[in-house]
Amino acid sequence: MEKTWNNRAWFLVLPVLLLVAFSAIIPLMTVVNYSVQDTFGNNVFFWAGLDWFQELLHSPRFWQALARNLVFSGIILAIEVPLGILIALNMPKAGWGVPVCLVLMALPLLIPWNVVGMIWQVFGRVDIGLLGKTLSLLGVDYNYVQDPVDAWITIIVMDVWHWTSLVVLLCYAGLVSIPDAYYQAAKIDGASGWSVFRYIQLPKMHRVLLIAVLLRFMDSFMIYTEPFVITGGGPGNETTFLSIDLVKMAVGQFDLGPAAAMSLVYFLIVMLVSWVFYTVMTNYGQES
Amino acid sequence: MSTVSTSTNTLASMDAAQSKALRRARRRAAPRTAWVVPTLYIIFLLLPIYWLINMSFKTNTEITSAFTLFPRDFTLHNYTVIFTDPSWYRGYINSIIYVALNTVISVGAALPAAYAFSRYRFLGDKHLFFWLLSNRMAPPAVFVLPFFQLYSAFGLIDTHIAVALAHCLFNVPLAVWILEGFMSGVPKEIDETAYIDGYSFPRFFFKIFMPLIASGIGVACFFAFMFSWVELLIARTLTTTDAKPIAAIMTRTVSASGMDWGVLAAAGSLTIIPGALVIYFVRNYIAKGFALGRV
Numbered sequence: 209m210e211k212t213w214n215n216r217a218w219f220l221v222l223p224v225l226l227l228v229a230f231s232a233i234i235p236l237m238t239v240v241n242y243s244v245q246d247t248f249g250n251n252v253f254f255w256a257g258l259d260w261f262q263e264l265l266h267s268p269r270f271w272q273a274l275a276r277n278l279v280f281s282g283i284i285l286a287i288e289v290p291l292g293i294l295i296a297l298n299m300p301k302a303g304w305g306v307p308v309c310l311v312l313m314a315l316p317l318l319i320p321w322n323v324v325g326m327i328w329q330v331f332g333r334v335d336i337g338l339l340g341k342t343l344s345l346l347g348v349d350y351n352y353v354q355d356p357v358d359a360w361i362t363i364i365v366m367d368v369w370h371w372t373s374l375v376v377l378l379c380y381a382g383l384v385s386i387p388d389a390y391y392q393a394a395k396i397d398g399a400s401g402w403s404v405f406r407y408i409q410l411p412k413m414h415r416v417l418l419i420a421v422l423l424r425f426m427d428s429f430m431i432y433t434e435p436f437v438i439t440g441g442g443p444g445n446e447t448t449f450l451s452i453d454l455v456k457m458a459v460g461q462f463d464l465g466p467a468a469a470m471s472l473v474y475f476l477i478v479m480l481v482s483w484v485f486y487t488v489m490t491n492y493g494q495e496s
Numbered sequence: 497m498s499t500v501s502t503s504t505n506t507l508a509s510m511d512a513a514q515s516k517a518l519r520r521a522r523r524r525a526a527p528r529t530a531w532v533v534p535t536l537y538i539i540f541l542l543l544p545i546y547w548l549i550n551m552s553f554k555t556n557t558e559i560t561s562a563f564t565l566f567p568r569d570f571t572l573h574n575y576t577v578i579f580t581d582p583s584w585y586r587g588y589i590n591s592i593i594y595v596a597l598n599t600v601i602s603v604g605a606a607l608p609a610a611y612a613f614s615r616y617r618f619l620g621d622k623h624l625f626f627w628l629l630s631n632r633m634a635p636p637a638v639f640v641l642p643f644f645q646l647y648s649a650f651g652l653i654d655t656h657i658a659v660a661l662a663h664c665l666f667n668v669p670l671a672v673w674i675l676e677g678f679m680s681g682v683p684k685e686i687d688e689t690a691y692i693d694g695y696s697f698p699r700f701f702f703k704i705f706m707p708l709i710a711s712g713i714g715v716a717c718f719f720a721f722m723f724s725w726v727e728l729l730i731a732r733t734l735t736t737t738d739a740k741p742i743a744a745i746m747t748r749t750v751s752a753s754g755m756d757w758g759v760l761a762a763a764g765s766l767t768i769i770p771g772a773l774v775i776y777f778v779r780n781y782i783a784k785g786f787a788l789g790r791v
Binding site: 335 | 530531533534540543545563612617618634636637638645646664726729760764771774779
């Protein structure tokens with residue numbers, strides 16, 4: 209659509225600006241402020257320069273948490289995106305099955321995150337949980353409290369349970385928007401199921417898939433509540449992600465400087481990766 | 497004008513007939529096993545929820561000592577505890593108050609902004625749009641401490657409005673994003689015709705434009721509700737007693753009174769209900785809504 213140049217549009221954006229300024233800029237400036245200062249309490253601060261950033265970038269604790277986050281997001285995307293596409297392709301296209309599927313699949317998305325954690329904590333418990341009990345009856349040595357691998361598997365399965373539906377719903381929206389004429393043409397050409405997917409369905413889902421990847425990356429990279437409830441970051445530090453570490457530092461130990469420095473670096477990483485996704489997405493939109 | 501509309505009508509009816517025939521053909525061609533995948537997935541989704549609801553109807557002794565797929569001593573005791581103890585049921589009221597406040601504020605502020613982004617080009621519009629989105633990318637953990645200090649300074653700690661405003665951080669950008677997608681789907685000629693007909697901007701916006709994007713507004717409200725309802729970290733940090741959300745009350749109970757599994761499960765089951773209701777109301781828009789109006 210051709211847009212007109214009109215700077216008075218700023219007035220329409222003003223309420224949002226004020227609101228977000230209050231809930232984003234002021235808090236963020238506080239963080240920036242803390243990240244370059246040190247304190248011995250009593251609200252006396254002095255300049256610390258970039259010390260906190262240097263310390264952060266030399267701390268193995270930070271790099272390990274970051275590595276865990278990256279591995280986690282990678283695994284999550286590798287499982288949820290293909291699985292979501294597969295389910296969306298097999299969803300009913302018409303009839304009573306559609307609303308039933310949509311409502312049931314959207315259900316996990318609207319459960320408060322700590323309740324999701326609680327559900328899986330209970331579900332996986334060896335003494336009272338359906339999953340844990342069944343596995344131990346089958347003779348599988350499963351205990352997410354003590355075994356790091358089991359803890360990781362539990363958190364990943366939990367996230368797949370929690371968020372795959374988002375990918376499904378997005379892909380489904382992309383699929384139902386494909387005009388029937390496309391399939392008709394494919395049929396006349398005698399296209400195989402795979403080529404229909406590769407040359408019709410996948411290109412048409414491109415845009416929604418990018419939204420899905422963007423949302424899933426951002427949210428899995430800032431995951432806090434669910435692993436906090438399930439494992440509390442343990443066993444040891446095996447499931448301590450950046451957010452968990454950060455909250456521990458900021459609220460638990462009240463290390464303002466290091467926590468602020470970590471916040472900024474963390475935020476910058478998320479923004480950088482998301483910016484890449486966003487640029488790719490908008491450029492793709494302009495081409496088509 | 498009339499010829500155009502007749503010809504589009506014929507086209508549309510042809511299209512409809514064709515697509516109906518095609519859909520019939522496609523349904524025949526689709527493998528009969530297609531339903532297996534979504535069915536298995538839905539079973540996987542429902543199992544943990546079933547286990548939670550199952551537990552909420554059991555007594556604590558049955559939960560810990562026996563492994564039963566159905567409650568043997570069916571009890572409503574756990575729910576009675578929640579509905580009679582103000583410290584429990586106030587949590588639900590608190591959550592619903594701040595979620596509703598947040599939904600109204602986010603969507604209300606986002607409407608004019610989304611209109612501006614979808615209709616006009618102005619100085620710095622693209623940067624502004626990305627900057628707004630970047631707030632959706634901000635990890636809540638980053639904001640926990642500064643939020644606490646900011647709202648303490650304003651004396652807003654433990655009020656519903658504090659949580660509602662704090663959740664605007666990620667809900668306003670999202671609402672702008674969604675609404676912009678839906679608004680861009682409305683042809684600009686409609687605006688121009690209305691202005692020529694002598695509509696003022698507010699009158700046009702409320703009388704003509706908002707009904708046109710009603711489904712988009714519904715979807716934006718749904719998302720604002722969703723993300724405010726499920727968020728815990730910020731809500732917990734900004735409240736102590738009077739505005740404490742139900743989700744936070746649950747975490748406190750886990751650590752304090754040992755393990756009252758039955759009540760915990762009942763509280764958890766009740767948190768699923770508002771979400772389920774909201775999904776039911778928007779079920780027809782859900783697919784397009786999740787694509788943020790951009791399919």
